[in-house]
Amino acid sequence: MNTSALGRIALATGITVLSAGLLPATAHADDAVVERRTLPVLVEFADSSFQDAAAVKASTPDTYFGAKKDSLASFFSELSRGKYRVVPAVDEQYVGPVKLSMAAACDYGEINTQTQKALAERGLVRGEDYDSLSMVFPAQKTGCDWAGLGSVPGPYTWINLYGTAGGLGVVGHEFxxxxxxxxxxxxxxxxxDLVDCKENGTSAKSMMGGGGTAAGISAPEMIRADWLADSEKVKVAKSGTYTLRSLHGDGNGIRALDIPMGEDRLVVEYRHAAGSFDQDIEGVHAYRVPKVNYGSSTLIDMTEANKTAGNEAPADADADAITSVIDRASKVSVAVVASGGGRAEVKVSLEGADLSADVDTPATAAAPAAEHTATDTDAGDGLPDKTEAQGNADETASATADSADLAATGGDSNTVPIAAGGAALLLVGAGALVLMRRRERA
Ligand SMILES: [Zn+2]
Structure with a gap:
């Protein structure tokens, strides 16, 4: 169990760059499709090779681009409902194994530098020939205590591979x-009341917490990824009662309420089994979004009864579901009027209209049309985000600088173009987070 993962998330000092298609503040058409040309590179060290390179080569296209539900491409296609496409950058779907001159070590900055150099020698330049670079290397001698690492945001993932195939649980999380x-x-x-809250482990409602890929991601994260259309995310400006449909799955309706709460936002969603997601999640959930950083949301748990250990998925589907939330400081309250069967009714009061009202146990909503038929739990979901290791800020910064230098040979080193849209570039002020994911030893 890990109770202070947040404290071990490193904030690097580097400046990173984000393409327009990934930034929710950048308005674009609801039907815009972002296409990421993704390049998995099999990387070997001077003193360490894949134990079964043929098997790794055979599994890599399936892991990233395969038609099965547990490929990265299929997963993001369903989760984004077609808004985000992971496509191969090269016909062969991967490159390698590429032999680096360095001895095996967990120096992800150097791995990145040498890999991009090797790719450039093959005529593959980041920004021109690929958007996302995923470096897959044999774990045996690296000494890394994580299974995967990803830049936040950004184009880089590192997969410290034991065995012959990266699982979606790791690859999906890092992407x-x-x-x-x-x-x-x-x-x-x-x-x-939200005035007195204590951090307690990770959210089980997102693969970016402890929920695994079967949870997909939560409403604020869907907003951050720009995967909700304007009609699906309502910026609540006045008190009222709103009907929510399930966050995931096909169909129309409101999937997220985005409520002002002082300088922060309160995002409310309704979760219900839909397609590959949320077979074990039910109910209305609330998240605090600091300032407007939807990528750094926190699940709000008001339930005294649920003291599930931080990183363990709760046993009950409706654990962590709210019936009401009150934030007296900002005079906001939310009450679930009805919830169940695929929809929820949520009453939102601004300006302190309902702060003293008792909230009854919500009724069960009438069942709407059935969602997707349940499907098997994601096979890649076997690796919950148990523990996290701290990224080294200095190394992170140097990794960014190194890659920028290399990419400069191909033009604007900061360019992370996307196929859809004009990709206006925006600098994101000091904040390249590099988050690590510790390998869980079964
Ligand atoms: Zn992580």
Whole structure:
């Protein structure tokens, strides 16, 4: 169990760059599709090779681009409902194994530098020939205590590979970091008011917390990824009762309420089994979004009864579901009027209209049309985000600088173009988070 993962998330000092398609503040058409040309590179060290290179080569296209549900491409296609496409950057779908001159070490900055250099020698330049670079290397001698690493946001993932295939549990999570998502923590606010909350482990409602890929990502993270259309995310400007449909799955309706709460936002969602997601999640959930950073949301848990250990998925589907949330400081309250069967009714009061009202146990909503038929739990979901290791800020900064230098040979070193849209570039002020994911030894 890990109770202070947030404290071990390193904030690097480097400046990073984000393409327009990944930034929710950048308006674009609801039907815009972002296409990421993704390049998995099999990397070997001077003194360490894949034990079964043929098997790694055979598995890599399936892991990233395969038609099965547990490929990265299929996973993001379903989760984004077609808004985000992971496509191969090269016909062969991967490159390598590429032999680096360095001895095996967990120096991800140097691995990145040498890999990009080797790719450039093959005529492959980041920004011109590929958008996302995923470095897959044999774990036996690296000494890394993580299974994967991803830049937040950004184009880089590192997979410290044991065995012959990267699982979606690791690869999906790291690519989630590339979308600008940090780790989703949980805040226990058991006295009924958000004024007094304590961090307690990770959220089980997101693969960026402890939920695994079967949870997909939560509403604030969907907003951060820009995967909700304007009609699906309502910026609540006045008190009222709103009907929510499930966050995931096909169909129309409101998937997220985005409520002003002082300088922060309160995002409310309704979760219900849909497609590959949320077979074990049910109910209305609330998240605090600091300032407007939707990639750094925290699950708000008001339930005294649920003291599930921080990183363990709760046994009950509706654990962590809210019936009401009150934030007296900002005079905001939310009450679940009805919830169940695929939809929820949520009453939102601004300006302190309802702060003293008792909230009854919500009724069960009438069942709407059935969602997707349940599908098997994601096979790649076997690796919960148990523990996190701290990234080294200096190394992170140097990794950024190194890659920028190398990319400069191909033009604007900061360019992370996307196929869809004009990709206006925006500098994100000091904040390249590099988050690590410790390998879980079964
Ligand atoms: Zn992580």
């Amino acid at each position: 989630g970091h590339n979308l600008g998502l940090g780790h989703q923590m949980r805040s226990m606010c058991t006295d009924g």
